[in-house]
Amino acid sequence: MIVEVKNLVAGYEARTLIRNLSFSVPAPTFIAIIGHNGAGKTTFFKTFQQKVPYQGELLLQGQNLKALHNATKQGLLSYLPQRNTVSFSIKVLDLVVMGMFRKKRFFEHYTAQDYETAANVLAQLQLTHLQDHDFTTLSGGEQQLVWLAQLMLQDATINLLDEPTQQLDVYYKNKVFQLLQSWVNERHKTVFCITHDLHNLLPMQGYLLNLSKPAPKLEPISQETVLANQAFLEAGRLVVD
Numbered sequence: 001m002i003v004e005v006k007n008l009v010a011g012y013e014a015r016t017l018i019r020n021l022s023f024s025v026p027a028p029t030f031i032a033i034i035g036h037n038g039a040g041k042t043t044f045f046k047t048f049q050q051k052v053p054y055q056g057e058l059l060l061q062g063q064n065l066k067a068l069h070n071a072t073k074q075g076l077l078s079y080l081p082q083r084n085t086v087s088f089s090i091k092v093l094d095l096v097v098m099g100m101f102r103k104k105r106f107f108e109h110y111t112a113q114d115y116e117t118a119a120n121v122l123a124q125l126q127l128t129h130l131q132d133h134d135f136t137t138l139s140g141g142e143q144q145l146v147w148l149a150q151l152m153l154q155d156a157t158i159n160l161l162d163e164p165t166q167q168l169d170v171y172y173k174n175k176v177f178q179l180l181q182s183w184v185n186e187r188h189k190t191v192f193c194i195t196h197d198l199h200n201l202l203p204m205q206g207y208l209l210n211l212s213k214p215a216p217k218l219e220p221i222s223q224e225t226v227l228a229n230q231a232f233l234e235a236g237r238l239v240v241d
């Protein structure tokens with residue numbers, strides 16, 4: 001099993017957001033995490049990073065997360081937050097190459113080959129023209145794509161992406177979803193992707209997990225399930241405290 005979630009209960013002091021969630025992921029797949037604002041999608045990701053207390057069990061490749069020392073350093077888990085900022089000038093290529101950190105020792109330099117790998121990833125995203133630009137001068141969408149390139153270099157088995165297409169134009173939204181599908185099909189990665197772009201899920205293969213439902217479970221992505229979940233979310237929100 002790649003991921004097992006067993007009777008997960010999580011949230012904040014006065015508010016439980018995830019109630020008794022259980023599912024398992026036997027093979028590399030794409031899972032779209034959907035739900036209303038405030039439904040607990042980011043909180044769900046925070047449980048994987050052990051940033052919120054939780055009850056129940058989270059297992060990654062059969063290992064209990066609480067017993068794993070550094071799932072990121074081991075290449076099991078990567079996380080792309082909804083917003084990531086850099087407050088100093090840095091060249092795009094220098095930021096992307098840092099995705100290779102786990103293959104490096106402390107203070108070890110990045111090699112010419114590392115830079116070539118980083119440049120190739122930027123080329124795949126059609127961002128070569130930006131590689132020598134100062135990252136802080138890029139548009140929000142361009143910055144989001146650069147973070148995605150850095151995440152690709154991390155090469156983790158399980159990838160948690162919090163709204164990676166939020167600021168992208170329609171062309172790049174499609175392109176990023178295609179890229180995520182290729183991570184699963186060609187590189188055998190598992191991708192959990194929080195998104196509000198339900199129509200972009202129509203061509204995807206994988207599962208939906210709607211955290212706004214009273215008892216969320218994995219539903220195979222199909223035209224029928226995407227449209228039914230869209231209608232469910234449009235119908236309104238259930239507020240439970």
Ligand SMILES: Nc1ncnc2c1ncn2[C@@H]1O[C@H](COP(=O)(O)OP(=O)(O)OP(=O)(O)O)[C@@H](O)[C@H]1O
Pocket residue numbers: 012013017035036037038039040041042043044
């Ligand atoms: N540290 C915290 N302490 C208390 N409540 C919090 C904390 N962090 C988040 N919350 C609350 O938990 C709820 C769920 O937040 P979360 O970020 O998981 O939602 P989300 O489903 O990712 O929403 P969105 O689609 O808006 O990104 C929100 O109402 C939020 O205000």
